[in-house]
Amino acid sequence: MNMDILHGIEGAKAAKGLTVVIDVFRAFSLACYVMGNGADKMIPVGDLETAYQLKKRWSDSILIGERGGVIQPGFDYGNSPAAVLNVNFHGKTVVHTTSAGTQGIVNAVQSDEIVTGSFVNVGAIIRYIQQRRPQNVSLVAMGWGGEEPADEDTLCAEYIRDGLLQRQVDFERIRHFLRYDSQTYSFMRLDGEASAPKEDFDLCLSLDRFSFVLSAQKDEQIGQFVLHRIDA
Ligand SMILES: O=C(O)[C@H](CS(=O)(=O)O)OP(=O)(O)O
Numbered sequence: 001m002n003m004d005i006l007h008g009i010e011g012a013k014a015a016k017g018l019t020v021v022i023d024v025f026r027a028f029s030l031a032c033y034v035m036g037n038g039a040d041k042m043i044p045v046g047d048l049e050t051a052y053q054l055k056k057r058w059s060d061s062i063l064i065g066e067r068g069g070v071i072q073p074g075f076d077y078g079n080s081p082a083a084v085l086n087v088n089f090h091g092k093t094v095v096h097t098t099s100a101g102t103q104g105i106v107n108a109v110q111s112d113e114i115v116t117g118s119f120v121n122v123g124a125i126i127r128y129i130q131q132r133r134p135q136n137v138s139l140v141a142m143g144w145g146g147e148e149p150a151d152e153d154t155l156c157a158e159y160i161r162d163g164l165l166q167r168q169v170d171f172e173r174i175r176h177f178l179r180y181d182s183q184t185y186s187f188m189r190l191d192g193e194a195s196a197p198k199e200d201f202d203l204c205l206s207l208d209r210f211s212f213v214l215s216a217q218k219d220e221q222i223g224q225f226v227l228h229r230i231d232a
Contacts, residue, residue: 027101
């Protein structure tokens, strides 16, 4: 199995084989919370305009996402796991657009298969890749806005790589580093006023809270990717 760690939107464009598009803070942690709370389907889209069009098409769909970390006009929720933690999404279609995570999915055009990546379902991702036994695995760490590397996404890519190589990884060291030594914590502006409630930090680092992977498959009828939950 060949494994590559790639970065950002350019990395997503270059990704081949089974591609894990990783966004820990917060897009693909949030996606697990939403699907875990029963959403029927989740549609990751690139641009805001598409999100609004889909909302017009299905008026009972739910819009979730951000730009610059901030919830957009007409959206039901921001990109915050804390905001959706206790929301029942049963039977709902959720449209999701973010600055980095969903951009990775729509740009991974050379991939054979795409799954989302985060620490909240990282064990399931490793097991899924082991079951699929692909020749090539691309681990795409989306980073800040899909442009600047972010520690948490790179660390998650390395965690998956090390899991596949059966190396031990100390997750508590990762958590401590992200909380106290990385720029991540201040970049998230967890000050209660800005975009990310401080609970998001722990919710995004709730290791292996979910035992499913989210596979992004193109739905030709809708013309968009749809996330499917696969138990692993
Ligand atoms: O909402 C977030 O936390 C981020 C904002 S940004 O990428 O850092 O600008 O979006 P995400 O797509 O979840 O990384």
